[in-house]
Amino acid sequence: EPEVTQTPSxxxxxMGQEVILRCVPISNHLYFYWxxxxxxxxxxxxxxxxxxxxxxxxxxxxxQFSVERPDGSNFTLKIRSTKLEDSAMYFCASSEETLVRFxxxxxxxxx
Amino acid sequence: GESxxxxxxxxxxxxxxxSIINCAYSNSASDYFIWYKQESGKGPQxxxxxxxxxDKRQGQRVTVLLNKTVKxxxxxxxxxxxxxxxxYFCAENLSGTASKLxxxxxxxxxxxx
Numbered sequence: 001e002p003e004v005t006q007t008p009s010x011x012x013x014x015m016g017q018e019v020i021l022r023c024v025p026i027s028n029h030l031y032f033y034w035x036x037x038x039x040x041x042x043x044x045x046x047x048x049x050x051x052x053x054x055x056x057x058x059x060x061x062x063x064q065f066s067v068e069r070p071d072g073s074n075f076t077l078k079i080r081s082t083k084l085e086d087s088a089m090y091f092c093a094s095s096e097e098t099l100v101r102f103x104x105x106x107x108x109x110x111x
Numbered sequence: 112g113e114s115x116x117x118x119x120x121x122x123x124x125x126x127x128x129x130s131i132i133n134c135a136y137s138n139s140a141s142d143y144f145i146w147y148k149q150e151s152g153k154g155p156q157x158x159x160x161x162x163x164x165x166d167k168r169q170g171q172r173v174t175v176l177l178n179k180t181v182k183x184x185x186x187x188x189x190x191x192x193x194x195x196x197x198x199y200f201c202a203e204n205l206s207g208t209a210s211k212l213x214x215x216x217x218x219x220x221x222x223x224x
Contacts, residue, residue: 004154033211043155043200045211056211091154098143098204100212102154 002026004103006092012109013082021077021106023092032075033093033100034067036060043091049075082110119198121219130188132218134201139182141203145212146175146186148197155200158186188220196222 005024013019025032034046047057049067066078089105124130142163147155161168161175168175174187184201198219202212
């Protein structure tokens with residue numbers, strides 16, 4: 001069964017640094033998402049992306065965040081200047097329509 | 112200050128018994144629901160979904176029941192196995208088309224031998 005893949009699995013960065021989290025969605029999917037999960041808490045929606053543009057974003061997804069589909073297979077989340085509170089698991093997801101499949105996540109630790 | 116993690120409700124079930132995990136959703140306009148299983152350190156894994164025009168859907172060893180009147184969703188797992196131990200989340204979709212999912216708090220299922 002096709003899967004969403006994410007790299008890296010773990011990322012440690014200093015506060016104020018930029019990070020880019022990478023994802024390869026399932027190949028025939030049209031909708032792409034980023035979610036995050038702070039340790040011990042529930043999964044939270046960040047942004048959805050369709051037809052090369054953001055279709056919806058949450059309050060969390062402020063100007064420090066951006067997404068990009070640089071080519072036909074990758075989907076990236078950039079955090080420009082990381083804060084301590086950005087430490088979380090970041091999940092990429094994709095869907096053909098409504099059934100959303102999640103990747104394994106990138107654990108981001110901001111020191 | 113330091114954020115405090117949610118205290119997840121925990122359901123402890125003996126191997127071989129049936130499990131019922133409940134979820135109250137928030138928005139009466141939600142018309143699509145998914146149950147996910149999350150094992151420690153992994154991403155949410157799809158289990159089963161249901162649309163609001165249905166009240167029951169069955170999969171392999173799992174059944175989802177939807178009660179729109181009281182905005183309640185349940186996941187039934189038959190003959191629970193140790194590999195079923197995980198945190199289970201329900202998620203609701205407001206628009207019925209690809210859009211954001213709103214996740215519930217989650218329930219930890221512990222299967223005892």
